Amino acid sequence: MLERDVQERFIGFISGEIEIPQANTNPIRIYKELVHYRFDEVIRNAMPDFSKVLGEERLDKLIFDFIQSKPQTPYVWQVPSLFMNYLLDFHHVDDISYASDLMWFESIEVELLMGRYEKPRVECFNWETPYVLSSSMRMKVLNYAVNKAEFEYVQEHPLLMYYHFKEHGIYFQEITLFMYKFLSYLQDRLPYEALSMSCEDFEIEDVDEARELLQEALEEFTSLSIIKPN
Numbered sequence: 001m002l003e004r005d006v007q008e009r010f011i012g013f014i015s016g017e018i019e020i021p022q023a024n025t026n027p028i029r030i031y032k033e034l035v036h037y038r039f040d041e042v043i044r045n046a047m048p049d050f051s052k053v054l055g056e057e058r059l060d061k062l063i064f065d066f067i068q069s070k071p072q073t074p075y076v077w078q079v080p081s082l083f084m085n086y087l088l089d090f091h092h093v094d095d096i097s098y099a100s101d102l103m104w105f106e107s108i109e110v111e112l113l114m115g116r117y118e119k120p121r122v123e124c125f126n127w128e129t130p131y132v133l134s135s136s137m138r139m140k141v142l143n144y145a146v147n148k149a150e151f152e153y154v155q156e157h158p159l160l161m162y163y164h165f166k167e168h169g170i171y172f173q174e175i176t177l178f179m180y181k182f183l184s185y186l187q188d189r190l191p192y193e194a195l196s197m198s199c200e201d202f203e204i205e206d207v208d209e210a211r212e213l214l215q216e217a218l219e220e221f222t223s224l225s226i227i228k229p230n
Contacts, residue, residue: 035067036064036067038076039063039066039067039079039083040059040060040063042076042077042079042080043063043079043080043083044059046077046079046080046106046107046109046110047083047084047102047106047107048106049102049106049146049149050099050102050106053096053099053102054093062083062087062092063083065092066082066083066086066087069086071083071086077111077114078111080103080106080107080110081107081110081111083107084100084103084104084107087099087103088100088103097143097144097153098143098144098151101142101143101144101146102144102146102151104140104142105142105146105147105159105172109161109170111138112136112137112138112161112162112163112170113163113169113170115135115163117134117135117136117163117165117225119165120134120165120225121228121229123222123229124219125191125215125218125219125221125222125227126191127190127191127192127195127211128190128191128192129190129191129229129230130189130190130229130230131186131191131227131228131229132186132187132227132228132230133186133187133226133227134162134225134226134227134228136162136163136165136225136226137160137161137162137226137227138160138162139158139159139160139161139175139180139183140158140159141156141157141158141159141177141180142157142158142159143155143156143157144157145157147159147172147174158174158175158176158177158180159172159173159174159175160172160173160174160175160183160226161173162224162225162226164224165224165225177202178198178202178210179214179217181197181201181202182194182195182198182214183227185197185198186227191218192211195207195210195211195214198210
């Protein structure tokens, strides 16, 4: 019990929750500064554009407040996502309309880059085969084209991000709302069923034509392991 009390008090010093006695000479101050520096370094590197938007003073203050909230993760690369969730949950950046989109775009790149993936199987796309979205991809309908550094409201901007197994890097691709809806349905339906439902949503009568238009993109998504056989 005593050891736990000591650990909790130490964490309190580091997070800033407890004031460090004789701060100018207390060695605990060095640990506190190192923790802040490490968080600052990771967040700035993962979210360079958003860090610039916030500015030095505001970013420094938000990181300090974030540390005080005692974020818990064994992996330092998860810090940007935790920081994003903290800012959104406590409405610290409500004045920046595109904050959510920009933070997602920048933090997801780190998350995908650090993922652990099985070596993908190279297969041809088949409309009769069940598929799921790969863990090496993410997609979201954004309100701002942040991937182009454009921060004017556009209402709907579907974006797909994925890990490229040959290039060993993260790529993004703009997709249509129709494709976004199709991929969403694909999680628990056969491709031809997902296509029919998507066509119904968009009031498209010629399903065969829609199928032909999607064919090339789905073959590419399969080759890139953005979707994979279930």
